[in-house]
Amino acid sequence: MRTVTGVPSDQALLSRRRMIEISGLVSRGIGLVCTALYAAGVGAMSSGQLESSGMRSASWVAVALMLCCNLVAVHNLRRPLARWYELRSAVQVALDAAVICGFVVIAEGQTRETTWPLMALAVVIAAVRHRLPGAVLVWALTSAVFVAAFPNSPDVPFVLGVNVMIAVITGTQSSSLARHLRTLQETRAALQHQATHDGLTGLPNRAHLAGCADRFTGRPLGVLLLDLNGFKLVNDTHGHAAGDLLLHRIGDRLTTAMRDVTSPDGDAPVVGRVGGDEFLVLLPGAGPGTVAAACERIREAVPVPADLGDGVRVTVGVSIGVALRPAGGEATLAALTAEADAAMYREKHGRRQAA
CATH class of the missing domain: 3.30.70.270 (Reverse transcriptase/Diguanylate cyclase domain)
Structure with missing residues (x-):
C-alpha cells in the first residue's frame, strides 16, 4: 500500500477519496449525457431554438470540458494517494465551476430561464473536495461572474446570500469531517507504532x-x-x-x-x-x-x-x-x-x- 508521511494510509481517507471520484464521475456523466442531448436538439428545445440562442456551441464546449474533467477523475480514482491528487482535484473543481457558470450566464442571458441556483452545485463540489476555503473561494468566483454578467438583476442578492449560506454549511461540515479523518489517521498510526515498536527504546519489536x-x-x-x-x-x-x-x-x-x-x-x-x-x-x-x-x-x-x-x-x-x-x-x-x-x-x- 502506498504511504503518507511514512505510515500506511488510513483506509477511511482512501475510501473517501475514491467515493468522491466515483460520485463525481457518475454525476458528471449524467450531466454530460443530458448536455449532449440538449446540444443535439433532443428534448425540451428544438435545434432551431438552440441555434438562435447560441446554446448549441456552448453545450458542446461544456461536453468537451466534462470529458476532460472525467479523465482527470479517472486518474485520481486510480491513484488516490498520488502526490498531485489535490492539484488534480482542484482542476476538476475549476472545470466544473467553469461549465456551470458558462451554462448559467448563457441560459440567463439568452433564454431568460432561472438557472442561477445551479451555481450552488459548484460551491458544494468545492466544499466536498477542498473544505471551507474551497467552498468560499468558488462562491466568491461564481458570485463575481454572476454580478459581472447581470449587474442589474434582481436575483443578485439571492445569488450572494443563498450560495454563501450553502458555502458555509457544506464547507464547515466538510472541514469537520477532514479533521476527524486526520485525527483518526494519526491515532491509528500511533497505535500501529505502539504495536510494532518497543515502548522503551522506540526500536522495532x-x-x-x-x-x-x-x-x-x-x-x-x-x-x-x-x-x-x-x-x-x-x-x-x-x-x-x-x-x-x-x-x-x-x-x-x-x-x-x-x-x-x-x-x-x-x-x-x-x-x-x-x-x-x-x-x-x-x-x-x-x-x-x-x-x-x-x-x-x-x-x-x-x-x-x-x-x-x-x-x-x-x-x-x-x-x-x-x-x-x-x-x-x-x-x-x-x-x-x-x-x-x-x-x-x-x-x-x-x-x-x-x-
Whole structure:
C-alpha cells in the first residue's frame, strides 16, 4: 500500500477519496449525457431554438470540458494517494465551476430561464473536495461572474446570500469531517507504532521484525542476536531507571552503528529489541563479509562508557550470536534466531571459561 508521511494510509481517507471520484464521475456523466442531448436538439428545445440562442456551441464546449474533467477523475480514482491528487482535484473543481457558470450566464442571458441556483452545485463540489476555503473561494468566483454578467438583476442578492449560506454549511461540515479523518489517521498510526515498536527504546519489536523478515523470504538474511554483558550489575547497582536509560542509549548506538552497513543490494539493516537486554539485528541480503563488518561495528560501539547522569558512567560488553541464511534458503526468522541464540550462548560460555 502506498504511504503518507511514512505510515500506511488510513483506509477511511482512501475510501473517501475514491467515493468522491466515483460520485463525481457518475454525476458528471449524467450531466454530460443530458448536455449532449440538449446540444443535439433532443428534448425540451428544438435545434432551431438552440441555434438562435447560441446554446448549441456552448453545450458542446461544456461536453468537451466534462470529458476532460472525467479523465482527470479517472486518474485520481486510480491513484488516490498520488502526490498531485489535490492539484488534480482542484482542476476538476475549476472545470466544473467553469461549465456551470458558462451554462448559467448563457441560459440567463439568452433564454431568460432561472438557472442561477445551479451555481450552488459548484460551491458544494468545492466544499466536498477542498473544505471551507474551497467552498468560499468558488462562491466568491461564481458570485463575481454572476454580478459581472447581470449587474442589474434582481436575483443578485439571492445569488450572494443563498450560495454563501450553502458555502458555509457544506464547507464547515466538510472541514469537520477532514479533521476527524486526520485525527483518526494519526491515532491509528500511533497505535500501529505502539504495536510494532518497543515502548522503551522506540526500536522495532518482535512483531515488526517478523514482518520485515517475511519480506525477505528466499533471499540471503543475516541475523545477529545481541546480549549485553554486565547489564544486570547496572540494574542492581544503580536501579532500573538507570538500566532503562542504558538500554535506550545502546539502542541509539546500534542504530547509528548499522546506518552505513548495507548489503550488495542496498538493503539497510533493521535493529530491534526483543526483550530484556537482548537486541536483534536483521541484515537483508547480507553475506559473511557484511555480517563480519556489522559485528565489528557493534563490538566497537557498545563498550563505550555511557553517561547516565548524576556522575554515573557505566560500561557494558556485548555477546553476539550469528545466523546466516543463504540465497534460496528456507529457514524462518524463528529458526535463525534460535541458531543465533545458541551461538551467542556458546560465546558467553567461552568468555566465562576464559575468565
